[in-house]
Amino acid sequence: MVKNDGGQLYTIEGFAAALIMIITAYLVVNATSVYTAGDTHINDMQLEALGSDALRVMDIPVSKDEHSMLQTIIEDNDIGVNNLTFGTTFSSLINNQTESGRDHIQFTTNVSYYNITKGSVDSYLLNYTRNLRGGEHSVRATKWVIVNKELPGDGVTGPLNRAVLVEVLLWRD
């Protein structure tokens, strides 16, 4: 007797089609990812606003005819010395909150100046809370300060009126 296996065709085709669809679905779902790009930028924006605000507030003299705190710190600080006044003031400004408790924002601060003799921009460390670890994402806030200071490479003895850029890298713990 002849076995009637003509209908096996349908079964096989059905299997094949199912297999194709499932493999496709698997590939596609693995390829597209859930995109949460907006979140990191919000945090960056908040940190940048905080850092800029704190630097600006530190550069406003308390009363007229005085120098601002930031100008005094940079003028009096020797290059390469870790300035604790800056550290405590800046840290309390950015970490205080209206509700109780403190925020945990770490920072590291550099001062950039123009070395006239070398013709390049150098920078020195002013203060840091801790070192930035690899993988931590940080935001930069800057402030121009006009100081009367003798900077390396200016070729003149005695202080000059110069512009320096204070750069702070901020990140949340």
Next chain:
Amino acid sequence: MTDDSGVLSIDFIVGFTIFLIAFIWVLSMIPGLLIGLQAYTIDYDAVAYRTGVMLVEDPGEQVVAYPYYPWQSYGDLEKEKVIRFGLAVSRDTPNILSQDKVNRFFCVTISDPDAGFGYPKDYKDRLIFGDYRFNISLLDKGQTLSAGDVLPVNMSYGNIRRIVKIKSNSNATIDYPYMANHSYIDNVDNVSTHVFSIHINNSKLLGEVIDPAYQIDPSREQMTINITDLEQLQPGVTVNLTAIKICTIVKNPPSATCSPLTSNNSYPYVDGSDTRIPMPATVNENISLRFDTQYFNDRISAGAGDIFIVIKFDLSESRPQFLNNTQVLPDFNNMDAETTFFNPRTGIANPNSTPFDYNYHPDNVTQPLLRDAILEVAVW
């Protein structure tokens, strides 16, 4: 010949069933693809950022119409004249907030104790510009001022934190050590009527210091003048604060007028009272003069470069040493500012009148100082 017997082979059914099951399962995976997309989520952080910028970097806006009062001086009945809130002293001084604007915004202390902005509609129309719930908090001198709802505990919300400086108002305190260092109590005129005047030279105040962060501006900021230690000055004498007059001198065109103080918003606070006391009043210890900024604004807008506050004390006995620094001509009721103080046409001043000068000298006036504060805005 078409087969219309309606008989399907088992193999066909099996194959088709397998296909269908796989098809339905794959279809159910599609929503998983779309998880990454969300249409039109409200970006609360953006609203909070915008609100923060408006409060900290913008001075606010009011209707542009004479006499151009700043928004914080409008009382409850004129709330509609305030178009937008903003706490900055001026557009050129971002991150420096004005004490008067902070007080008015948080409704803590204002000229009219009944005035205030209604929550939430007034704030939504003038600051939030949307139907969001909000909380605005200011940490200043260890105290937190707050406007809006309580922060939600279980929900996420958009927020921003700004660091600011608050410019305090200037004030002058005339106390016994000050009086002893000046010639007021050496005045040997043995009279029972003593007239004390205070000179607010508006053109000099605005011209000497231009930076709005440190400027004393009588038409925009509230000034306070305290006269204290009166009991120590003349023990045993009853002091009657009879009248206060305000004299304005305009240089161009030259004119001088004096008018008595009759407005309810300008009477002084006597002996630490909570309300303004109309005159005449008996004074034991001190007087506090706190003028409505609109009051000065009116006069300065009319061109007054110099404003004199003239206070008349009547003592129960004649005494030589009290607060007498003004030679009133011809008499108090018909006081003529030109002869009493100076003539705007000629510039000649009366040498017998030495009014207290409200100026930038720290011995006379406590200058506006800037102090740190933190502002947080939350929107949800």
Next chain:
Amino acid sequence: MARLNDDAQWIILMGFIVSFSFFFLALVINQSTIVGQTTAESVIEFPKNDIRDVRDAIGKSMKISSGSEYVRSDIRNISMIRKSAVVSYANSSTTNPSIIWIHYNNGVTEYNETWTKF
């Protein structure tokens, strides 16, 4: 030989149609995530604080009596290297600034300003 039996081809065809439409959907979704910019990104991109800061620094430098040329070269060089921005400014008189021109360009945003009084 007998024709191949292609009766059930339509099942495979349905399978392929579903697969291809699935791929197309994935492609469209993937492309959509690249389009658009959140508000936070545009806030960070616009150099509001940089421009304000440079204006303030230039204003302060106009008020100091000596050495403003050092300040000018400082601002120009440090802006270029550290901030990737071109900043140039000039004033009409060195002793009593009556007009100041400021130019700022960081590649994305350009800013020009003329002051008649500082």
